[in-house]
Amino acid sequence: MDLLENISAVIFDFDGTLYDNQGIGKDLVLSHPFNLLRIKSERDVRKSLKNQFFGSKEEYMKEYSKRLSLKTTLSESKAEKWYEEKYLKWLTTSISKKKAYENVEKVLLALKSKGIKTAIYSDYPVLKERMSVLHLDSSIPDYIFDAESLGGQKPAKPLMDKILKEINASPEKVLVVGDRADTDGQSAFCSGAKFVQIRGYKTKNAPQPEGYPLMDWDAFVKEIL
Secondary structure (H helix, E strand, C coil), X not given: CCCCCCCCEEEECCECCCEXXXXXXXXXXXXXXXXXXXXHHXXXXXXXXXXXXXXXXXXXXXXXXXXXXXXXXXXXXXXXXXXXXXXXXXHHHHHCCCCECCCHHHHHHHHHHCCCEEEEEECCCCHHHHHHHCCCCCCCCCEEEEHXXXXXXXXXXXXXXXXXXXXXXXXXXXXXXXXXXXXXXXXXXXXXXXXXXXXXXXXXXXXXXXXXXXXXXXXXXXXXX
């Protein structure tokens, strides 16, 4: 199997793809029990925004804050402030208790040595900070994107359109690598890119989907290095 045949760019998901994110939600709740309702509400709001595009980060945050406000006792402005100043910091702290998969940086560097562009595309913002706590050098990938800054949530096609334009790559020459078929896979399929699914804690017992490879991170590494 030559995963890189006719590939000019590889776009990696972050959470669950470059590290095992099992237990992050539980750690958030246990570390901040008095914010249980708000943390659960954040997750519910995020799910409700799946596959939606609002045109810009500003418009996305307006809708996000509105929905979070309706689920909590916070005003819209305070809901946005809570998310940006508390929740994202708590999330980063929970991630800091994890370890990146082995050879993540080696894979990125190997791809670059082959003349292949590299990007990381995450659902959540503050990606550089989240990479840093996993001791990953955010300067190695050529590009870093997050769905919120692009104006929506995966797998909305306009988000991938923006990314493909920014990295100047034809979709048929792009490989998306992620742990979730419903977000990362659909992001690839809707844009015409190829997809490899990395087996995560939610997919360990799932049968291999048709149409694209499903493999452990270590197996993917062997294909690249």
